Amino acid sequence: MDNKTLLEVVDLVVKYGNIEVLHRINLRVGEGEIVTILGANGAGKSTTLLTLSGLVKAGAGAIYFDRTSIHKLPAHDIVKRGIAQVPEGRRVFGTLTVQENINLGAFVCRDAAAIQKTQEWIYELFPVLAERRQQLAGTLSGGEQQMLAIGRALMSQPKILLLDEPSLGLAPLLVKAIFQTLREINASGVTIVLVEQNARAALRLAHRGYVLELGNIVLEDSSQALMANPKVQAAYLGGESTR
Amino acid sequence: MEQFFQQLTNGLAVGSIYALIALGYTMVYGVLKLINFAHSDLFTLGAYLGLTLLTSMSLTDRLGPVWGVLILAVMVMGFVALAGALLDRVAYRPLRESPRLSAVVSALGASIFLQNTVMLIYGARLLVYPSNILPKTVLHLFGLDIPLVRILVLCVSLIMMTGLYLFIQKTRIGTAIRAAAIDQGAARLMGIDVNRVILLVFMLGPSLGGAAGLMVGLYYGQVNFTMGWGYGLKAFTAAILGGIGNIPGAMVGGILLGVIEAMGAAYLSFAWKDAIAFLVLILILIVRPTGLLGERVAEKV
Numbered sequence: 001m002d003n004k005t006l007l008e009v010v011d012l013v014v015k016y017g018n019i020e021v022l023h024r025i026n027l028r029v030g031e032g033e034i035v036t037i038l039g040a041n042g043a044g045k046s047t048t049l050l051t052l053s054g055l056v057k058a059g060a061g062a063i064y065f066d067r068t069s070i071h072k073l074p075a076h077d078i079v080k081r082g083i084a085q086v087p088e089g090r091r092v093f094g095t096l097t098v099q100e101n102i103n104l105g106a107f108v109c110r111d112a113a114a115i116q117k118t119q120e121w122i123y124e125l126f127p128v129l130a131e132r133r134q135q136l137a138g139t140l141s142g143g144e145q146q147m148l149a150i151g152r153a154l155m156s157q158p159k160i161l162l163l164d165e166p167s168l169g170l171a172p173l174l175v176k177a178i179f180q181t182l183r184e185i186n187a188s189g190v191t192i193v194l195v196e197q198n199a200r201a202a203l204r205l206a207h208r209g210y211v212l213e214l215g216n217i218v219l220e221d222s223s224q225a226l227m228a229n230p231k232v233q234a235a236y237l238g239g240e241s242t243r
Numbered sequence: 244m245e246q247f248f249q250q251l252t253n254g255l256a257v258g259s260i261y262a263l264i265a266l267g268y269t270m271v272y273g274v275l276k277l278i279n280f281a282h283s284d285l286f287t288l289g290a291y292l293g294l295t296l297l298t299s300m301s302l303t304d305r306l307g308p309v310w311g312v313l314i315l316a317v318m319v320m321g322f323v324a325l326a327g328a329l330l331d332r333v334a335y336r337p338l339r340e341s342p343r344l345s346a347v348v349s350a351l352g353a354s355i356f357l358q359n360t361v362m363l364i365y366g367a368r369l370l371v372y373p374s375n376i377l378p379k380t381v382l383h384l385f386g387l388d389i390p391l392v393r394i395l396v397l398c399v400s401l402i403m404m405t406g407l408y409l410f411i412q413k414t415r416i417g418t419a420i421r422a423a424a425i426d427q428g429a430a431r432l433m434g435i436d437v438n439r440v441i442l443l444v445f446m447l448g449p450s451l452g453g454a455a456g457l458m459v460g461l462y463y464g465q466v467n468f469t470m471g472w473g474y475g476l477k478a479f480t481a482a483i484l485g486g487i488g489n490i491p492g493a494m495v496g497g498i499l500l501g502v503i504e505a506m507g508a509a510y511l512s513f514a515w516k517d518a519i520a521f522l523v524l525i526l527i528l529i530v531r532p533t534g535l536l537g538e539r540v541a542e543k544v
Contacts, residue, residue, distance in 0.1 A: 056429055077435030091429040093422050104422050107415070108434035156434060 003030035005067075006191050007052070007083075007160055012061035012071075014044075014051050021047050023215045024061065029160065032194040036223070038236050039212035045195040046088050048212070049162045052193075053085045055076040066159070080108045084158035088165050090149040098129055101137050101148055105155025114157065121188075122151040125181055132198070150181070159199040160191040167198045179205050198234035203227050211236070214239025216237040248387050250509040251502060256393045256462070259400030263455040265480030265485070266407060267448030268376020273424035274437075274444050276343065280350040281330055281394035283454055283475020289453025290358045290466040291365055294372055303376050312376065312461070316454055323453025324446035330357075331445035336438070342521050364470040369467035372460045396458055403451060411490055420444060424488065447530035466539040477504075480524050486537020495535060500524075 007025040013020060022044045039045045050056040054061060054075035059214045063071040068080055084105075093101050102122065106115045122132035126147040132140065137148055146166055152163060163182070167175040174179035179201055186192050196202035203209055203223045211232065219226065226232050246404065264286055269470030271279040296302065296318055328536055334353040338346045380391040411417040423430040423440040431437055460466050477500060485496025507519030527535065 007522075053432060055431060074435045074436070075431040076434045079432065085432050087429060087432060091426055091432075093425045093429065095425060096418070096421060098420055100421075103415070103428075104418055104433045107419060152433070 003032060005029070006031045006033075006065065006127075007193070008064040010062045010064070011046075011051070012048075012051065012063065013059040014047055014056060015059045020059070022051070022214050025212070025215070025217045027210060027217070029191060029193055030190055031159075032186070032189065033068050033208065034186050034194065034206045036194045036196055036206035037207040037212055038196060038199045038202065038226075038232075040178045040197075040211055040215075043212040044215045045212055046164055049085060049087075049164050049193070049195055052078075052162060053083060058210045078158055079158075082157075082159035083162065084153035084156045084160075085162040086146075086149045086164065086166060088168070090142075090145045092137040092140075092145050092152065094136065096137055097134050098137055098140070098148055101152050102129075102155055105152035106157075108156050115155070117155055118155055122154055125184065126151055143170050145176070146170060146178060147181075150178070150185075154185065154190070158190060160193065161185065162193045162195075164195045165197060166194070167196060167201060175201055199232070200227075206233070245387060245406055246509055247506075248385075249389075250505040252387075252389050252393055252397075252486070254502035254505030256396040256501070257500060257505065258481075258498035259397050259404075260455050260458055260462075260497075261474070261478045261481045261501050262404060262497025263400050263451045264459075264474055265481040265497045266404070266490065267452045268479050268482040269485070269487055269490060269493040270420075270444045270448045272429075273490075274420065274441055275335070275346070276481070277335070277346050279330075279335075279445075279448075280347075280475075281334070281353035281357055281468065282448065283471035283478070284354050284361070285323055285326055285330070285449040285471075286452040286456040286459075286474055286478075287361055287408070287466070287468060287471035288357065289319050289449075289456030290470060290521040291361055291370075291456075291468075292322050292453070293319045293457035293460050294466060296371060297376070298373065301361060316457055317456045319453050320450040323456075324450040326453075327445040327449030328442055330449075331442055335386075336441075336446075339438075346508045358468060358471065365468065367468060370466050372464045372466070374464055377461055392462055394460055399458065403454060407447065407451065408490065408494075416440075416443070477520065480520065483523055483534055484527055486534030489534070489536045492534055492536035499535075 005028055006148055007029040009025060011024040011026060012022055014022040025048070037045050038050060047056060051058055054073055058071040062069050065081060065083060070081065093104065102119060106118065109115050128144055129147055129151055132144065137145065140148060150166065166178055175198065182192060182205060194202055194206060203226055204222045208222050209226045210217050219232065253506060264501070267282045271277060293315060297315055302315050306314060330353055334349045335346055338349055377392050382389050382391055382394065411420060419430065419435045420440055421441065422433065423435060423437050427437050478497065481496035481500045482493045484500055485492025503523050504516050504520045508516035511519060
């Protein structure tokens, strides 16, 4: 863990009304890493990501990105600083075309040449999107919509990409393909934070992982160590016997 | 047959005014899911501001009718856009996180406030626009006598609607407005400042509504402080008819409603023209609850 810290969450507390859903959690993401956050339904994984993006406001604690605090910034400023999110359920703009979705991803960028370059890269990563440029996003299949959501988020040329359950509702083969692409994206220099219920796939991809339970971080370790941990195996990997 | 075409052109002109106002309702509904009840009073404000600016600055005497009215229109649209922005800031933005009903009540309050402000400033009696501004020319087209003003109203409205449509469809900001209307959270994740998008919508819609008010003043020659009620209701109907939240829908709905109303007045009974317009609305909503071009199911307000 000698790489430079890109994102740091310190004693973060988040409340919905009177209900506290995150209790002083701490996270650290180094530059170039893939970090996964595992946990069951309602553990607070999505809330964590939404708070990082500024859609949910922090109740207490702090979030530092590139050593500056961002937890008080509005969501659109956070995107400008280099944090992009692929939200849960994809949330592509269904009545807009694929190309319009991609263009919106680059809303914060004004450099036309850079936008063009990023777009070419995204259409290389996901050739099927290039074929469907003029199609309405709502008519794409689930997997294609997930690709579009990832491509759209990458258009802002983020330093860090947050993904919330990209495998949700997709066929295993498709999940494999998408995770392979995430590896490529990471290799190109984008740091990744991945929230997943599909713990096995997530741990195979990630360098390190955190386990979130009822709003508390209960474990933090390298992916290999987590995969070997009997508690993780029992709770998230469906026991030792399964492959 | 002559009566048919007379009523058709008349209906098109009135309908295009409905359409301009309807755009304000539909755009605000699109991004906020809120019916801006004060929109009709911004329309009234446009009509009165037009009268004040026209008489106090004698624009048409100094610049001639074409440039005079054009500058006048730009000024009216600018002022009403500012009023719209102020309305959002004061009446709606503080309630952004509140239940939707609060914003609806605030909208009704803003409407009453604006209407009474206009009454207190200008008085409750109807005021008359100078009658020598627009040409009295009557065109003889295909054996019909059609006032030039009627054609002008239709053309100017169509130009403004086309402009808006292209802005919404082709520009970066226009796409951001559409995105915010679909999913505000996702739009914010794209780096779109949704509050600014809403502010912009509260300037675009009212500026078109204000222009419509000015046109009504110039076309019919008189204004009164309750004029927004009738036009607002018709425009709101037009927005629902076309599918609320849908911009082309508001255009189509407005023009269709104007034509239906004119035809009903001519062939059935003038006294029943409003009833006919609303009957058509009811019939269309029974067959297509989302309106003619609507995709979304209308939500309860």
